Amino acid sequence: MLSAAPLLAGCGVSMPADPNGTLQEITGGTLQVGVTATAGDEGDWVRLQPGAEPAGIEPDLVRGFAASREATVEWTGGTEHELVDDLEHGDLDLVIGGFGADTPWTKHAGMTRPYMKTKDKRGKTVKHVMLTPLGENAFLLALDKFLLAQELQP
């Protein structure tokens, strides 16, 4: 079955595909990213500073991914609720904000593979993920590949 992958790819069928063509749109275009600040001392995931681009581990990763796709990043701030809503309606391509794999948003958003594991202050393991639009599988796989290729240390 693993041998079927290149076979099909050779026929010009790319699997998986995006029903809404997200990956194609952002490649050489604009990556719409929703950011929400993470407060607290568990990690420097997303830091928002007035008058400057978002900083932290996740914005850096997003910039890296965008660069690999020759995309420019457009940042949108907001609450998790607002951002996930935008994501669901196709206004955003990606939402970051220190989300864990146990995020309650999974009915409204897809998520990447955990790209890093840390422990929170209660000693519980947190698997860090980013949120993507539901069903945009080519985009998700491209992002997964990028994230899992990074050598990330907590």
Next chain:
Amino acid sequence: MSAGKSTQAVHFGNTRLPQEQRETLRKAKKLEWITIAFLAVTVALVYLVLGNSQAMKAAWIEDMLSFLPPIAFLVAARVIRKPPTEQHPYGYHRAIGIAHLVAAVALLVMGTYLLVDSALGLITAEHPTIGGVELFGRTIWLGWLMIGVMLLIAAPPVFIGRAKMKLAEKLHDKVLYADADMNKADWMTAVAAAVGVAGIGIGWWWADSVAALIISASIANDGVKNLRGAVSDLMDARARTYDNAGPHPLLGRIDDFLDNTGWVGKAKSRIRDEGHVFHVESFVVPREGSTPTAEDLEQLREDCVDLDWKVQDLVIVLVPELPEEFLPGVETGGED
């Protein structure tokens, strides 16, 4: 109803299976254990790659439900070996009917649940999200693994099902038959799930829900079919063949045999299917002028029991004429 009733202890519940059936039972048990082992591997494998696909979820639940018939069969095969007791004068044969009913209800309930769940997914246009997975240091699409696992597990149940089908006929076992029937159709579930995932792969988000709908419809259909069979057996409907295709031929054979006995004028039986064995009540009208003795009756009873291994519990009732109240239809069509 007194003259014909045998007073001596007959071991109905002791499995007096002929060599062939004993052999078949042994094989059937072995096959059911193989099925359970195969299912355990399947369920674990599918669980690992389950992801967000509704079709995969449906297929996985079907695999879980597929445990029920083999377990029901193995439990029942143990229980029905018990000889009848004071508390259970008819023996424990009905265990198989109960097992059948339980399995049928489980199938129907789960099938219906999945049907609604999948339809909702389709109506609300849920786009199934399947991302990457790390395998041997490379990140590949999880969908490929799903398709691979489904195709891998598609074929074996078909062969197991075919083998069980043959045994079900010899054993006259409807649970085994239902199980074999499900196994035989199992490849469609696996292929449907694989197609659903492939559909997601090429960007048809709805393919997954449609595949799930097909799978759940087949589960629910299995449930309905089995529920009908199980209920009609528990309701003492006329004995039918193992696949419910028609009335069981043994019915006619017993009556023919009785009719061809010298002192018998007219005879008609009613049969209850107890699972593997039949309980038979034969009403016999002696030929005019003949006065059968208790020995004659016992001889006839033993001869009937020798007709087929399934006939174990048989009572002969001497009657002046065939009673319509016990033999519906005897006046209209049943007389020979």
